[in-house]
Amino acid sequence: MIKTPTQTWLAGASALALLAACSQPSEDETRAPAQTEQPASETSVTSNGEAIETESDRLNAWFEQVFEENLARYPMIQTYLGRKTNYGQWNNASEAYARESYEIGQANLAYMRENFDFDALDENAQLSWRLFEYDAEREAESWRWRDHGYTFTPLSGPHMNAPTFLINNHRVDTLEDAEAYVERLEGMGEYLDQNIAGSRRSAEAGILSPRWTYQPMIETARNVISGAPFDDSETPSPLLADFRGKVEALDLEPAEAERLIAEAEAALTGIVRPAYERIIALFEEQEAAASTDDGAWQHPDGGEYYNHQLNGYTTMDLSAEEIHQLGLSEVDRIHGEMRAIMEEVDFDGTLQDFFEFMRTDEQFYYANTPEGRQRYLDEATALIDTMRETLPQMFNTFPEAELVVRRVEEFREQQAGKAFYQRPAPNGTRPGVYYANLRDMADMPIYQMEALAYHEGSPGHHMQLAIMQELDDVPAFRRFGGYTAYTEGWGLYSEYLPKEFGFYSDPYSDFGRLAMELWRACRLVVDTGIHYHQWTREEAVQYLLENTPNPEGDVRAAIDRYIVWPGQATAYKVGMLEILRLRDMAEEALGEAYDIRDFHDVVLTQGAMPLAVLEERVNAWIEETQAAQ
Numbered sequence: 270m271i272k273t274p275t276q277t278w279l280a281g282a283s284a285l286a287l288l289a290a291c292s293q294p295s296e297d298e299t300r301a302p303a304q305t306e307q308p309a310s311e312t313s314v315t316s317n318g319e320a321i322e323t324e325s326d327r328l329n330a331w332f333e334q335v336f337e338e339n340l341a342r343y344p345m346i347q348t349y350l351g352r353k354t355n356y357g358q359w360n361n362a363s364e365a366y367a368r369e370s371y372e373i374g375q376a377n378l379a380y381m382r383e384n385f386d387f388d389a390l391d392e393n394a395q396l397s398w399r400l401f402e403y404d405a406e407r408e409a410e411s412w413r414w415r416d417h418g419y420t421f422t423p424l425s426g427p428h429m430n431a432p433t434f435l436i437n438n439h440r441v442d443t444l445e446d447a448e449a450y451v452e453r454l455e456g457m458g459e460y461l462d463q464n465i466a467g468s469r470r471s472a473e474a475g476i477l478s479p480r481w482t483y484q485p486m487i488e489t490a491r492n493v494i495s496g497a498p499f500d501d502s503e504t505p506s507p508l509l510a511d512f513r514g515k516v517e518a519l520d521l522e523p524a525e526a527e528r529l530i531a532e533a534e535a536a537l538t539g540i541v542r543p544a545y546e547r548i549i550a551l552f553e554e555q556e557a558a559a560s561t562d563d564g565a566w567q568h569p570d571g572g573e574y575y576n577h578q579l580n581g582y583t584t585m586d587l588s589a590e591e592i593h594q595l596g597l598s599e600v601d602r603i604h605g606e607m608r609a610i611m612e613e614v615d616f617d618g619t620l621q622d623f624f625e626f627m628r629t630d631e632q633f634y635y636a637n638t639p640e641g642r643q644r645y646l647d648e649a650t651a652l653i654d655t656m657r658e659t660l661p662q663m664f665n666t667f668p669e670a671e672l673v674v675r676r677v678e679e680f681r682e683q684q685a686g687k688a689f690y691q692r693p694a695p696n697g698t699r700p701g702v703y704y705a706n707l708r709d710m711a712d713m714p715i716y717q718m719e720a721l722a723y724h725e726g727s728p729g730h731h732m733q734l735a736i737m738q739e740l741d742d743v744p745a746f747r748r749f750g751g752y753t754a755y756t757e758g759w760g761l762y763s764e765y766l767p768k769e770f771g772f773y774s775d776p777y778s779d780f781g782r783l784a785m786e787l788w789r790a791c792r793l794v795v796d797t798g799i800h801y802h803q804w805t806r807e808e809a810v811q812y813l814l815e816n817t818p819n820p821e822g823d824v825r826a827a828i829d830r831y832i833v834w835p836g837q838a839t840a841y842k843v844g845m846l847e848i849l850r851l852r853d854m855a856e857e858a859l860g861e862a863y864d865i866r867d868f869h870d871v872v873l874t875q876g877a878m879p880l881a882v883l884e885e886r887v888n889a890w891i892e893e894t895q896a897a898q
Contacts, residue, residue, distance in 0.1 A: 325394035332744035351694030357452030362463035378405035419478045420468040422833040423485035427464040441515035454536035458544040483556035494545045498534040507680040564800040565835040575800045578836030582753045583843045584879035589801035596793025603787040610780045624818040633714045642707040650674045652722040665866045668735030671700040682708040690730035701731045712823045716781035720764040729763035737876045747876040755877045758844015792838040800835045847880045851887045858891045
């Protein structure tokens with residue numbers, strides 16, 4: 270099984286093979302690589318003037334065929350994209366299916382190289398070739414490590430993602446949709462069992478998450494099967510509450526609605542509960558065998574695996590020690606800028622004193638009440654609305670999809686991250702969503718609200734990922750793919766960008782921006798500290814408490830994330846620094862011809878790409894602009 274973060278869910282030559290971490294049985298037979306006739310090598314016309322397809326046309330048509338054939342293997346991703354095909358099914362999470370998907374991807378790469386002429390392609394098609402090739406080669410390198418990732422973690426995994434998927438992505442607009450929901454409840458047992466098997470396979474290879482991870486996972490699993498119909502509680506469980514609400518909205522005949530509810534309750538008690546009991550038993554079994562060590566270094570070939578992760582997430586050839594030292598340098602720089610803000614607000618004390626002031630002073634936090642949480646959501650929405658008015662000064666290109674702010678659902682908020690973005694459905698049936706985790710308002714300081722809204726919303730992930738999905742001149746595998754350094758590098762860059770346009774007028778809010786950047790700089794230190802320098806969990810926690818203003822709950826949740834997701838956290842700062850370097854290079858080279866809106870078009874209007882490829886695009890734009898002067 271390939272265990273991979275869901276954010277990269279469509280990257281790769283056999284793009285959807287990377288989603289094998291959340292797979293379920295399918296009726297599809299084994300598929301051969303997509304086939305196409307021998308391509309033409311140049312543009313020409315027939316005697317009556319009809320165009321013959323170019324090499325680029327043929328390659329792009331083949332990319333679409335490959336994408337659709339891969340998509341047909343993953344019902345959950347069809348749903349995520351807003352389609353209702355195979356609507357009652359889960360993905361196939363078996364080892365055999367993952368291997369089959371991998372082999373299809375490698376065969377498709379070989380087919381492309383054999384049957385298309387790179388030199389006959391236009392510039393855009395050549396970029397697609399290179400990205401398809403890059404992704405397939407990365408898959409080949411990753412295959413060795415397919416069982417090194419964790420199937421289940423406190424932050425993510427089928428035990429959490431399966432109910433979240435049904436609640437957030439399975440729309441019920443018709444009776445047939447409701448029946449498909451019941452069908453998915455009935456199929457959840459097999460889907461979860463396949464993931465249990467994957468976790469056991471990893472354990473047999475010596476890969477277990479640290480001991481502390483299991484109790485939070487057990488708690489999440491129990492939350493899913495708490496409430497009616499699992500017990501005598503009058504409060505419905507999360508899944509039953511969701512299904513009831515969706516059925517009630519259909520305005521069916523009472524007997525029809527009662528039938529659906531009864532079938533859902535039977536599936537929940539007869540299939541879902543036993544499956545979650547098996548998951549809990551697995552967690553208890555693995556907890557007893559797990560180590561108290563935290564880093565990837567403890568696993569077989571752990572150091573080599575960690576280097577592989579760093580290379581994949583940053584898309585750059587940086588060693589763990591280089592990343593560690595870069596982090597230390599950036600922490601020192603940002604601390605200096607924070608001291609300047611201390612002087613601006615006339616704070617008397619050390620930087621650590623100022624951190625403590627920011628952690629504890631009541632003016633920086635809303636109440637842990639429904640009213641306090643709603644105020645946070647309202648003000649975050651207002652920030653995004655205000656930013657929308659300024660975007661034309663920053664960008665030429667804008668997404669059509671709407672953006673909304675929502676609270677993370679209560680059933681998963683204890684283990685979910687601080688904030689995150691969910692892409693809109695490509696067909697317009699679901700907006701882009703900035704999720705804020707409001708489980709404890711002490712972890713969501715007001716002074717960070719502005720930077721967080723810009724990162725997850727606009728001009729951050731929504732501007733980037735919604736635009737990418739809406740591109741009409743690139744293959745689908747590029748519209749729905751991703752590279753963490755590009756995606757999260759842009760998100761962090763988007764926290765800084767508004768300052769250049771007059772935002773962060775309040776010094777405490779500007780301190781919040783710096784605090785967020787400091788957080789990502791510290792990630793370079795603690796991620797490599799844990800997985801390379803063999804720091805303990807507590808050593809990493811203490812580093813963040815001493816060097817950031819973030820509250821302890823925030824710090825501990827973050828360190829837990831870095832432990833179970835080796836390398837991912839390093840991509841943010843690496844990506845931001847590279848985007849800023851490329852921007853500075855372009856501005857210096859172009860002088861008065863430089864326009865930041867054009868630079869942003871270069872970054873955003875061809876979709877995600879490795880940072881080295883992005884540099885090539887920026888260099889080409891500079892040359893074209895200079896030639897046009």
